Amino acid sequence: MASQEEILAGLAEIVNEIAGTEVEDVQLDKSFTEDLDIDSLSMVEVVVAAEEKFDVKIPDDDVKGLRTVGDAVNYILNASGK
């Protein structure tokens, strides 16, 4: 099971690939839409890539709750712990 640091690093890679944001700018307190240049369509790409990378399921209804990178890291931590 991946640690918080590993999930953050993995998400940073995904965000970098999709939006070109520098890896070091992807921090727990950053908002996907306001800080990281991720629009609603790109967010779906982030979610699907994260599902594949961390072997978790993130239903569409839960995606709305993932405002910050920290929200996503915690969601993936909890989901992969089940």
Added chain:
Amino acid sequence: MSPTKRTETPRTVVVTGLGATTPVGGDVPSTWSALLAGKSGIRTLTEEWAEQIPVQFAGRVAVEPLEVMPKVEARKLDRSGQFAMIAAREAWADAGFAAKNTPAEDGSGETVDELRLGVVIASGIGGVTTLLDAWDVFKEKGPRRVGPLTVPMLMPNSPAANVGIELRARAGVHTPVSACASGAEAVAYALEMIRSGRADVVLCGGTEAAIHPLPMAAFANMMAMSKRNDEPQRASRPYDKSRDGFVMGEGAGCLVLESAEYAAARGARVYAEVAGAGMTSDGHHIAQPEPEGRDIARAMALAIEDAGASVDQVVHVNAHGTSTPAGDITELKAIRSVLGDEAADKVCVTSTKSMTGHLLGGTGAVESVATVLAVYHRMAPPTINVDDPDDDVCLDIVRNDPRPLPEGEIVALNDSFGFGGHDVVVAFRSVG
């Protein structure tokens, strides 16, 4: 500059910017010099899938989009959208406008009122590689893995829309679709937008990216493509006795058109006047051109009439000339019938597809760029590979070396015809 409103008499329209990415060059200067030098952009395909299909060569773009476009931007665009964006940016800058139609921080850079700016970028097939790649993902990994950008990337209007958004064009963004006439139809549509007063400036063009096993196999099964696999650079040979079909190319061309008064007011460099356009349809067959060339002749006559030109001013035709056995000669006969023997004996004809291959929905735009430059530099590019002209060639084909065009007021035509019987001819006139 105050916005110009609808006018009663049609306005004169001029070309002030050019852009292209083609099998012979990554921009207009390299494409033009390759065309004058008679260089072929056709290569053997090295992809594994090529071995499965009967045609194993094509004209890939000379410069891959990722060499000039950030990866993050490229992944949001179909390959056809990447080509269009690259050509559009070149044309826009060439016209002297500020990148993204936005002034620099110091306020410098010329911009266009967004309500007076239009975009017309055509495609014949749209985002076909995006669609087929997404279907592969669906089959291999399931529906959840199909990217959310698939639809905005595969829409045929996607290249026009993305360029329109980048420039914040609000007078109208359009995508004519008429197979291999699409790119020329975009130029004709842009001409009409400015003439009618809907816009002062229109960025127009055409793009295509269909070098993928499925469209390649499908075109090959129509018996439309050359199968000269052992000599790819000699395969596109319009007017030659041994021609055996067209060669697939990819790429895009773009032109910035503006009303002559708008261009004059800002002191823009003018390449040529877009003097007229003629559009007809042949009501004949979905894939076979009408054998007498009745409606392609009519499209040429309409373009010349629309330009207010006389037939003896028409000194050059950038022909559709795809290297198919039937189409090439039908077009030449139509040119002769429209111009009459006296003018036809003086006109010089070229098919730049002998070098670029056939860019389908991009072809009418790239060839409009070539026709504009021929008028501007008074130099017609050659047709290569005409080693043994067909006995029915009835016009002067520019072979191997470029041909100087006469001084004085001259007119050149760009012919483009598409599956379904779409015939589009655009007439360009020299200025100054």
